[in-house]
Amino acid sequence: MSAHVLILGGTTEARRLATALAIRPGLRVTTSLAGRVSRPGAVDGEVRVGGFGGAAGLAGWLRAHRVTALVDATHPFAERITANAAEAARATGVPHAVLRRPGWDLDDDWxxxxxxxxxxxxxxxxxxxxxxxxxxxxxxxxxxxxxxxxxxxxxxxxxxxxxxxxxxxxxxxxxxxxxxxxxxxxxxxxxxxxxxxxxxxxxxxxxxxxxxxxxxxxxRRPELTSAVRALPGVEGVLDWLAGVIPPEGACAADTCP
Missing domain, CATH: 3.40.50.720 (NAD(P)-binding Rossmann-like Domain)
Known part of the structure; x- marks a missing residue:
């Protein structure tokens, strides 16, 4: 069974990550959009729109769709979604990372x-x-x-x-x-x-x-907890996923049919 990456999207970085992953053979990529914008930009791979129903709903979706890895690439101020993703990952044991672009270097006079x-x-x-x-x-x-x-x-x-x-x-x-x-x-x-x-x-x-x-x-943006794996760019997430996703033709113990 192919590995499955769920991206919680809506940002430029999320679209770039989906594009990089969608071309990989044997990998299923789904991007979830909150649906707050009526005409979102094009996204490679599968797309779902709408909420999950909180952390419990997301955990159920991760299990039902045999998700191998979860990447939270939402806006830095999507605090509720980020908290729900972390809780759902803990509940299911699905490897989880946050793709969080660095903040600005702010002027001292601001x-x-x-x-x-x-x-x-x-x-x-x-x-x-x-x-x-x-x-x-x-x-x-x-x-x-x-x-x-x-x-x-x-x-x-x-x-x-x-x-x-x-x-x-x-x-x-x-x-x-x-x-x-x-x-x-x-x-x-x-x-x-x-x-x-x-x-x-x-x-x-x-x-x-x-x-x-x-x-x-x-x-100021909300602080991430120390327990969350935060990665600053798409390349860092790709490197992390390389260590999380089983080689093609193999599967993790909890995702094998």
Whole structure:
């Protein structure tokens, strides 16, 4: 029976990993997407969409589909999914790793906060026209700020509540430095709020803010527990999988028919 890798996806790194694995003979690759974006990018291999029903549901899926290895390649702020994956892996004994892109090297003059709520408390002291680049979830943390103008960029329209004085920009990255400079200047932005998602795709907004000497509020990413195997890139995950997946034609004791 072929080995089966389940990727909890939704990130650029998850798509790259699926592409690298899908071409390998004798290996089944499934990427699971949460379904929050109606038009996700193309993914190689099998794709499933929707939640599992918590850690217990994921554990049941791992058993039912004879998963050999589980890779959590979700967004660094997908805290609930990451916790459920770790619990399901412990319950089933399925080898498990987290593909987590490194965070940004933050400027010493920027403001590092622990949550969106803390960011919302800080923003009124820093500026009146805010580029809110935190994704379409969590905007409720800023909904009480009636004296602040927000520009909210999202791939799809966010759900309410939103800040009362908001302009929505629907756009899908990646964005260039020139794109970000144009946006900040056109909207007369005087403060940027974002999450430490890491990666090159969203870094130009930080470079643009630095170029214009704008204050930046960065929400720190949740910490992974020491028990979780965290790997910083696709190549590291491929190396780890090479030691986990049985050679072609063989199978692990608990995945043999």
């Amino acid at each position: 403001f590092s906060v622990a949550s969106l709520a803390e960011a919302a408390r800080l923003v009124p002291r820093l500026g009146q026209r805010v580029f809110l680049s935190t994704g379409r979830l969590g905007l409720a943390a800023f909904a009480h700020l009636t004296g602040t103008q927000f520009v909210v960029r999202s791939v799809e329209p966010p759900e309410p509540p939103m800040p009362p004085h908001s302009e929505l920009v629907l756009a899908r990255g990646p964005f260039t430095l020139a794109d970000e400079l144009d946006l900040l200047r056109a909207h007369r932005i005087d403060v940027l709020v974002t999450k430490d998602s890491g990666g090159a795709a969203t870094a130009p907004k930080l470079a643009a803010a630095r170029s214009l000497s704008l204050p930046v509020v960065v929400v």
